[in-house]
Amino acid sequence: xxxxxxxxxxxxxxxxxxxxxxxxxxxxxxxxxxxxxxxxxxxxxxxxxxxxxxxxxxxxxxxxxxxxxxxxxxxxxxxxxxxxxxxxxxxxxxxxxxxxxxxxxxxxxxxxxxxxxxxxxxxxxxxxxxxxxxxxxxxxx
Numbered sequence: 169x170x171x172x173x174x175x176x177x178x179x180x181x182x183x184x185x186x187x188x189x190x191x192x193x194x195x196x197x198x199x200x201x202x203x204x205x206x207x208x209x210x211x212x213x214x215x216x217x218x219x220x221x222x223x224x225x226x227x228x229x230x231x232x233x234x235x236x237x238x239x240x241x242x243x244x245x246x247x248x249x250x251x252x253x254x255x256x257x258x259x260x261x262x263x264x265x266x267x268x269x270x271x272x273x274x275x276x277x278x279x280x281x282x283x284x285x286x287x288x289x290x291x292x293x294x295x296x297x298x299x300x301x302x303x304x305x306x307x308x309x
Contacts, residue, residue: 172259174266180218185262186210187255192246206246207254209262214239219266227269241265 171179192206213219213227213235231241243265245258 172263174263175270178218178220178223178266178270180211180216180266184211184216184218187258189251190244192254203251205249205251205254206244207251207258209243209245209258211241211243211262212239213241222272223266223270226272227266230265230269 170182172182172185173179186209188208188210189204190206190208191201191204213224213231216224219227227241228235228239234243235241241262243258243261245254245261247257248254
């Protein structure tokens with residue numbers, strides 16, 4: 169069994185990936201009507217033994233519409249005319265998505281606006297108010 173290396177700690181087994189070849193739409197002439205050159209890759213995220221729980225949760229959030237109700241990630245590649253290049257392309261996209269899910273998000277640090285920007289905001293606000301006061305018609309006593 170060969171494994172696809174994602175990170176130093178994570179590798180998924182080739183048997184967890186199912187590929188099927190489908191007819192591609194778009195340019196390609198008669199070839200596109202005869203040859204199933206598009207590749208549809210399916211990876212069962214919900215039941216994969218290779219993924220840690222944290223990575224699985226992030227991957228489910230990242231996948232969005234590409235995730236089926238049964239928890240299967242479905243990626244389709246039809247960018248190239250050849251089946252082999254589409255197969256390579258979809259695998260590269262899978263690895264990129266898994267690597268993105270494997271990197272934990274950086275925690276947000278609370279920051280305060282600098283005092284210079286606060287001062288600038290108040291000055292702009294005062295100037296704007298002054299401009300509006302100047303627009304008012306003078307009272308005719």
